[in-house]
Amino acid sequence: MNSSGKTLVSVLVPAFNEEENVERAYTTIVDVFRGLPDYDYEIVVTDNHSTDGTFKLLKEIAARDPNVRAIRFSRNYGYERSVLVAYQHANGACAVQIDCDLQDPPHHIPHMLELWRQGHEVVYGVRKSLPDGFVIRWLRRAFYACMRLVSEDDLPLNAGEFRLVDARILRELRRVEDTSPYVRGLISSMGFSQVGFEYDRAARVAGTSKFPLKALLALAIDGVLNHSLLPLRLASTLSLLFGTLTFLLIFVYVIGSFVLGQDWPTGFTTTTVLLLISITLNAMFLGIVGEYLGRVFMQSKKRPVPIVQASLNFGDDAAEAGANRSRPPSKAKTP
Numbered sequence: 001m002n003s004s005g006k007t008l009v010s011v012l013v014p015a016f017n018e019e020e021n022v023e024r025a026y027t028t029i030v031d032v033f034r035g036l037p038d039y040d041y042e043i044v045v046t047d048n049h050s051t052d053g054t055f056k057l058l059k060e061i062a063a064r065d066p067n068v069r070a071i072r073f074s075r076n077y078g079y080e081r082s083v084l085v086a087y088q089h090a091n092g093a094c095a096v097q098i099d100c101d102l103q104d105p106p107h108h109i110p111h112m113l114e115l116w117r118q119g120h121e122v123v124y125g126v127r128k129s130l131p132d133g134f135v136i137r138w139l140r141r142a143f144y145a146c147m148r149l150v151s152e153d154d155l156p157l158n159a160g161e162f163r164l165v166d167a168r169i170l171r172e173l174r175r176v177e178d179t180s181p182y183v184r185g186l187i188s189s190m191g192f193s194q195v196g197f198e199y200d201r202a203a204r205v206a207g208t209s210k211f212p213l214k215a216l217l218a219l220a221i222d223g224v225l226n227h228s229l230l231p232l233r234l235a236s237t238l239s240l241l242f243g244t245l246t247f248l249l250i251f252v253y254v255i256g257s258f259v260l261g262q263d264w265p266t267g268f269t270t271t272t273v274l275l276l277i278s279i280t281l282n283a284m285f286l287g288i289v290g291e292y293l294g295r296v297f298m299q300s301k302k303r304p305v306p307i308v309q310a311s312l313n314f315g316d317d318a319a320e321a322g323a324n325r326s327r328p329p330s331k332a333k334t335p
Contacts, residue, residue, distance in 0.1 A: 006040040009033075009113070010092035010170075014082045015058075016048040018100040022057050025100045026068065032106045039113065040067075044089050045100075046082040047072040055310070062312035070312040083161070083183045087173040089314075096164045103202050104162035111197060112164040121169055121192035125162035128198040159184070159196060168192065234288075238281070 011029050015022060026043065033041045047055050047070060058070040071085065087095060094116055098104050104125060115123045165173075165187060172190055173183075188194070 004040060006038060007094075008040050008042060008092040009109075010090035010095040011041055011043045011109075012083070012086035012090060012095055012097045013043060013045045013100050014048065014079060014086060014097075015045055015050065015054055015100040016076065016079075016082075017050045017052045017054060019050070019053040019057055021100050021102065022054055023061070025098075025102055026061050026065075028102060028106050029098075029109075030065075032109050036110060036113070042091060043068045044086050045070040046086045048079070048082045049073050049076045059312060066313055068312070069314055071308050071314070072310045073308065080181050080183055081179075084173065084176060084178070084181045087165070087170060087183070088176075090170050092170075093167050094164055095167075095170055097161055099161060104160065105199065105202055108162075108197070108199055109164075115195055115197065116164055116166065119193060120195045121166035122187060122190075122194035123164040124159045124194065124196050126159050126196040126198045127201050160201070162199075163187070166192070238285075 013025060013029075018025075022045075029041065029043060033039060045058055045068070047058060049072065055070070055072050058068070058072075062068045062070055069089070071089065073082070073085075083097065086097070094113075096109055096112060098106060108125065112123045112125075161184065163184075169187060169190060169192070173186070176186065178186075
């Protein structure tokens with residue numbers, strides 16, 4: 001609880017070029033908490049180096065409302081890292097993640113808080129309907145189903161980024177140092193009591209989507225590689241299978257030539273096909289292994305976490321401290 005005796009809720013809003021939505025998102029979130037007399041709010045916005053007027057508007061909002069805190073990165077670090085930084089800076093007894101375009105309606109927050117009060121550490125929204133086109137809807141559904149099938153973690157079907165997490169989850173997320181995080185899967189893998197609720201996702205009112213097909217595919221690859229060893233196991237299994245078939249083929253040629261006296265033709269086609277199969281398999285498997293090794297390599301370099309270019313309502317030390325904090329940021333400057 002904060003000094004007023006109310007339960008503090010952190011509302012986490014990742015933003016990138018959302019100047020058409022940021023004021024509306026702020027107003028809508030504040031209106032929701034006006035109807036929650038037992039709760040107070042803080043809004044933590046992570047601006048992923050927007051190139052429009054998003055951060056200028058955030059400055060104006062933060063100037064009139066000290067409960068709004070904003071972080072602007074020195075460059076675009078990607079959606080998932082931006083989200084992780086927001087979680088690591090949350091001070092509330094719980095935190096609600098919501099996109100700036102409000103396609104996940106904030107009026108569901110009271111219901112999420114009610115489920116949280118019942119003892120669930122994670123409350124996530126399950127998308128009953130999507131406003132996207134048929135192809136994107138099908139790809140999303142297929143991705144969720146595949147992720148649940150191949151992942152060793154209990155990933156909920158059709159659950160997006162709209163979720164509430166308890167302070168216990170926030171403490172664990174502050175310890176995460178991952179250069180390619182998949183926050184949705186990371187939270188699901190932590191366990192605790194997790195419950196979903198269905199809702200209809202709204203259409204975007206203003207601005208353009210920051211997740212075209214290319215970005216969605218990149219997110220899907222990150223999700224699979226972060227939460228499943230299936231690609232490596234598939235590579236190992238197929239390598240063993242083709243190795244066995246190759247050994248049997250060699251055995252047949254040897255027996256036929258030396259035992260049965262067959263005059264096997266040494267054709268160009270057979271040799272070429274076998275070489276192409278070998279090259280293709282090697283390239284594919286090296287690519288899969290390379291994806292994992294690349295992540296290990298990036299992690300071992302221990303590069304700096306997202307660099308904060310500017311911050312609002314965090315105190316003078318926020319920009320210097322960086323984005324990853326071992327404890328919630330202090331609102332009072334330490335002498």
